[in-house]
Amino acid sequence: MNGEEPRRRRRMTILMLPNDLVYNCLARVSRLYYPILxxxxxxxxxxLASTELYQTRTLxxxxxxxxxxCLRLHSGTQTLRWFTLSREPINSTKTLVPISSPNSPSALWSDAVMVGPNIYAIGGLVNDNASSSVMVMDCRSHTWREAPxxxxAREFHSDTWREAPPIPMRTYREFLHSACVLDGKIYVPGGSEDLDLTNWMEVLDTKTQTWEFFQIPSKEIFEGSKYLTAVYEGTFFVKCVYKHVMYKVHKGRWRAADIILKDSWGDRRYSCYCVIENVFYRYxxxxxxxxxxxxxxxxxxxxxVGLPSLTRFSLAKMVDYRGKMALLWEEHVFVDNRKETRFWCAxxxxxxxxxxxxxxxxxxxGVVSTTSKPYSLAHVLATTI
Incomplete structure (x- = not known):
């Protein structure tokens, strides 16, 4: 009781301050501690969820x-769960903390991109049917809302494949990059079999919240079922995985892309890539x-140098982490005859x-999450707030 009373008194003291002063205090605390606070x-x-706090942080x-x-649970429900990287209050180790929201998207095989402080979850499967829905999470308040x-209707997944030995056999869907962001606009290609030159790609202007079709110059772009996209050197690139076809969009016009850059993407199941300060990186x-x-x-x-447990068979994701590189990957181990999945971050x-x-x-x-359930990496995104 003697230790609890001073803690209660300190808590009551800060809560008695005006909001402006509380914002000034909280803005100086790393956001890694916000889930605990x-x-x-x-x-x-x-x-902690108010826009005023983030305005103060900026000032x-x-x-x-x-x-x-975002992790995908490979079960009958194919559940998606979103997490944020946080810090433990006692030992300061970093860990994935689940984000709970009643309106979180439930569509399977959706794509996801980051625009400013917002995550856009696009399309996917609902009741085994492709969906046109778009959900947006404000990363400041961790609340979801519907967007136009x-x-x-589009979905984003590829063929089922299995992991190679010595990892026990397990079924996955391999995600390939689909949607991409350039100048505040989200470019969404493919995702449906019933498409033509006029509707294969559509673009969302996040400022006006309006969608428009973006006509492509040749049907050879979408004749393959799998494709990659990226923004590089201020240009939007789209590449068909199983064909030697690659195009770019520069200043609103389609052009043939650099054949050398095309070969740098990699087609292997365990490849991933990101662009940091106009440099194209691939794992x-x-x-x-x-x-x-x-x-x-x-x-x-x-x-x-190779990181602990990082093998050629690791399913990995990488992202621009404010000029640095954040690399996440899976490790599958057996502990007391029970299979566990460890998620590493570097x-x-x-x-x-x-x-x-x-x-x-x-x-x-370090390891940021450990689970005995069949989870796998679906999306890794970063934003500055």
Missing amino acids: SLVSKRFRSL LGRTECCLYV PMRV NDSKINWYDFNDRVRKTLKGF EIAIEKRHKQEIWGVVEWS
């Missing part, structure tokens, strides 16, 4: 990069490569050195 009281939860220069992870639906076979636009060759990220600093060399320095890595 939200347990203090209902008023704290309301303050004080206290914005920081936040990581969001697409004009065409494949436990290595990270980058594309040298000047020399038109793919180079190895130097200084990067933060890698990018250093551009002389002679057009890029080095990766692993600043931190």
Whole structure:
């Protein structure tokens, strides 16, 4: 009781302050601690979710990069769960904390992109039918709302495949990048078999919240069932995976893309990629490569040494983490004859050195979640708030 009373007194003291002063205090605390602080009281939860707090963080220069992870439960319900990277209050270790929201999207095989502080969950399957629905989560308040639906119902997944030995056989759906963001607009290609040149791609202007079709120049772009997209050097790229076809959109016009860059994406199941400060990075076979636009060759990220449990069979995701690279991957182990899935995260600093060399320095890595349920990585996104 003697220890509880001072804690209660301190809590009552800060709650008695005007909101402006509370915002000023909370804005100076890392957002990694916000999930813990939200347990203090209902008023704290309301303050932590308010736009005024994030305006204060911006004014004080206290914005920081936040990581969001979506896991898919491979069961009869195919549940999707969203998490944010947080910090434990006692030992300061980083962990994935689930985001609970009554209006979270339930569509299977949807795509997801980040625009400013908002996550857009696009399309997917609802009752085994392709959906045109779009849901948006405000990462400041962790609340979901409906956005204008697409004009065409779309879903985003590829063929089923199985993991290679020595990992026990397990069924997955491999996600390929589909939707992509350029200048505040979300480009959404494919996702349906009944498409033509006029409706294969549509674009959402997030400022006006309106959808428009974006006509493509040739049907060879969508003749393949799988494709990749990326924004690189201020240009939107779309690549058909199983055909030697790649196009780009620059200043609203379609053009043929660099054949060398096409080969840098990789088609392997365990590949993933991201763009950081206009440099194209790809993870494949436990290595990270980058594309040298000047020399038109793919180079190895130097200084990067294999991380614990990172193997060529690891299903991984990578994302721009405010100029650094966040890499997440799965590890499957047996503990007391029970299969567990461990989700690892690493933060890698990018250093551009002389002679057009890029080095990766692993600043931190660790297990952020462990589960005995059949979860797998679906999406990894980052935003600065």
